[in-house]
Amino acid sequence: MLKLLTLILVILVDLARNEVYKSPEQIHLSLGESPNEMVVTWITQQNTNSTIVEYGEKEFDKFEKGSSIKFTDGGPERREFFNHRVVLRDLKPGTMYIYHCGSPDGGWSSVYFFRAIKDGSHWSPRFAIYGDMGNVNAQSLSRLQEEVQRGHFDAILHVGDFAYNLDTDDAKVGDAFMNQIQSIAAYVPYMTCAGNHEQNYNFSNYMSRFSMPKAQGDGHNMFFSFDIGPVHFISFSSEYYYFTKYGWNQIANQYRWLESDLKKANLPERRKKTPWIIAMFHRPLYCSNADDPEHCTNAENIIRIGFPFGEDYGIEKLLYKYGVDVAFQAHEHAYERMWPVYNLTVCNGSANNPYLNPSAPVHIVTGSAGCQEGVDPFLPLPNTWSAFHSDDYGYARMTVLNSSHLHIEQVSDDQNGKVIDSMTLIKNKHGAGTYNCHERNLKQTSPLKGPAKMKFT
Numbered sequence: 125m126l127k128l129l130t131l132i133l134v135i136l137v138d139l140a141r142n143e144v145y146k147s148p149e150q151i152h153l154s155l156g157e158s159p160n161e162m163v164v165t166w167i168t169q170q171n172t173n174s175t176i177v178e179y180g181e182k183e184f185d186k187f188e189k190g191s192s193i194k195f196t197d198g199g200p201e202r203r204e205f206f207n208h209r210v211v212l213r214d215l216k217p218g219t220m221y222i223y224h225c226g227s228p229d230g231g232w233s234s235v236y237f238f239r240a241i242k243d244g245s246h247w248s249p250r251f252a253i254y255g256d257m258g259n260v261n262a263q264s265l266s267r268l269q270e271e272v273q274r275g276h277f278d279a280i281l282h283v284g285d286f287a288y289n290l291d292t293d294d295a296k297v298g299d300a301f302m303n304q305i306q307s308i309a310a311y312v313p314y315m316t317c318a319g320n321h322e323q324n325y326n327f328s329n330y331m332s333r334f335s336m337p338k339a340q341g342d343g344h345n346m347f348f349s350f351d352i353g354p355v356h357f358i359s360f361s362s363e364y365y366y367f368t369k370y371g372w373n374q375i376a377n378q379y380r381w382l383e384s385d386l387k388k389a390n391l392p393e394r395r396k397k398t399p400w401i402i403a404m405f406h407r408p409l410y411c412s413n414a415d416d417p418e419h420c421t422n423a424e425n426i427i428r429i430g431f432p433f434g435e436d437y438g439i440e441k442l443l444y445k446y447g448v449d450v451a452f453q454a455h456e457h458a459y460e461r462m463w464p465v466y467n468l469t470v471c472n473g474s475a476n477n478p479y480l481n482p483s484a485p486v487h488i489v490t491g492s493a494g495c496q497e498g499v500d501p502f503l504p505l506p507n508t509w510s511a512f513h514s515d516d517y518g519y520a521r522m523t524v525l526n527s528s529h530l531h532i533e534q535v536s537d538d539q540n541g542k543v544i545d546s547m548t549l550i551k552n553k554h555g556a557g558t559y560n561c562h563e564r565n566l567k568q569t570s571p572l573k574g575p576a577k578m579k580f581t
């Protein structure tokens with residue numbers, strides 16, 4: 125009798141566990157291919173027999189089905205879980221929706237909400253931007269949660285380095301992190317790029333857990349572009365340049381794509397519709413941190429100028445040639461705003477405002493969202509291109525006001541949400557070949573040691 129009871133108990137516990145393991149977790153949003161689309165992604169530990177989002181403006185009067193893909197982590201346990209994806213289509217731009225996700229056999233998530241991206245380019249999208257947020261010491265997260273849920277942002281840009289790491293401890297750290305960011309990522313599209321912390325097992329945790337736009341890109345979250353309002357965003361991997369063990373051809377593939385995407389974005393009708401081109405990638409071209417000689421004080425910073433042999437694949441010359449307006453980077457656990465700069469030369473705009481029609485792209489490093497590695501100190505004498513720096517924990521906000529004005533500010537979480545830096549970039553003209561730092565450059569010498577090798581084609 126006791127044996128029978130124990131058996132029944134074991135079966136019941138097992139059933140209960142199965143139910144729990146089938147329930148949706150790690151729910152997050154990302155942009156689809158147009159303002160009419162939103163992608164909902166989540167995980168279940170065991171597979172369910174369907175993948176559904178129920179949604180609507182006031183009640184769940186619509187539903188959309190998707191599919192799940194089994195993921196096997198590269199760690200010793202070879203842990204498996206299931207990534208579910210649903211693309212919501214035919215959304216009314218700018219409209220609020222409520223949704224939940226799951227399936228009849230696995231159960232349903234809590235109810236979340238989002239606003240479909242607005243249409244056209246005559247509106248002012250707002251963003252939160254940061255890199256380097258970990259599972260431990262994600263200091264900025266509660267402030268972000270408050271601002272996101274109050275509707276302050278249209279999207280979040282996470283500039284690489286997640287969780288530390290997504291794959292750690294048989295990817296359980298990744299699960300915990302993705303559950304942590306659900307408090308923001310289930311409400312606004314969470315757009316990403318890969319950082320060095322994503323590299324284990326050929327970036328597989330990063331590639332499987334997110335769902336970035338596919339039509340313009342590699343289809344695996346490593347490089348892609350998308351438009352929001354008056355902005356064409358480009359996200360790509362700086363990590364291909366450092367983890368060449370996964371294949372040199374990835375650098376060339378990505379570079380070719382990057383150049384062709386920039387060319388297309390500069391077609392007159394395209395650049396008129398999305399005058400701003402904003403790039404995001406993890407490693408900095410310019411920085412002034414004391415503990416990173418590989419990037420900050422290296423005249424031959426690989427991601428900036430490329431390799432010293434064959435086709436170099438340096439990206440600075442592409443950003444310059446095709447008139448990229450702003451580039452966000454992270455990796456340094458700090459914030460730094462540069463003067464307009466190219467080829468190690470400051471190229472300010474007008475005499476009384478460096479950010480009025482600058483002669484080179486503007487670079488911002490914002491990697492201080494908070495992680496277990498702490499913050500990175502600065503050199504006692506920052507480089508000449510450094511306009512402002514802080515190693516407070518925090519994140520950047522950006523509002524793209526219209527075709528000529530863009531505002532960026534940095535929020536300090538250490539100082540209770542104080543805005544510690546702000547800048548308005550004003551451009552009366554956007555386009556390929558509009559920068560003229562190149563000519564000025566020839567008259568100046570590099571403040572860093574060593575030759576600034578850079579071919580201009």
Ligand SMILES: *[C@@H]1O[C@H](CO)[C@@H](O)[C@H](O)[C@H]1NC(C)=O
Binds near residue numbers: 173228229
């Ligand atoms: C899905 O699973 C549930 C419970 O596990 C089961 O009752 C149902 O018949 C399944 N549906 C399909 C279409 O397999």
Ligand SMILES: *[C@@H]1O[C@H](CO)[C@@H](O)[C@H](O)[C@H]1NC(C)=O
Binds near residue numbers: 326344369370371
């Ligand atoms: C890594 O993944 C890419 C696809 O993203 C593949 O082309 C490449 O061969 C892989 N490299 C290794 C070493 O497995």
Ligand SMILES: *[C@@H]1O[C@H](CO)[C@@H](O)[C@H](O)[C@H]1NC(C)=O
Binds near residue numbers: 463472
């Ligand atoms: C750029 O502008 C800033 C702020 O006005 C100034 O401090 C800096 O010296 C200028 N740099 C150059 C090279 O003109």
Ligand SMILES: *[C@@H]1O[C@H](CO)[C@@H](O)[C@H](O)[C@H]1NC(C)=O
Binds near residue numbers: 526
């Ligand atoms: C763009 O926004 C700025 C700042 O609000 C404003 O001064 C300017 O007139 C606007 N320009 C256009 C073309 O709307």
Ligand SMILES: *[C@@H]1O[C@H](CO)[C@@H](O)[C@H](O)[C@H]1NC(C)=O
Binds near residue numbers: 578
């Ligand atoms: C970069 O600057 C160096 C001098 O510091 C100059 O010799 C070189 O021609 C410049 N390259 C470009 C592409 O402007």
Ligand SMILES: [Fe+2]
Binds near residue numbers: 285319320321454456
């Ligand atoms: Fe990093």
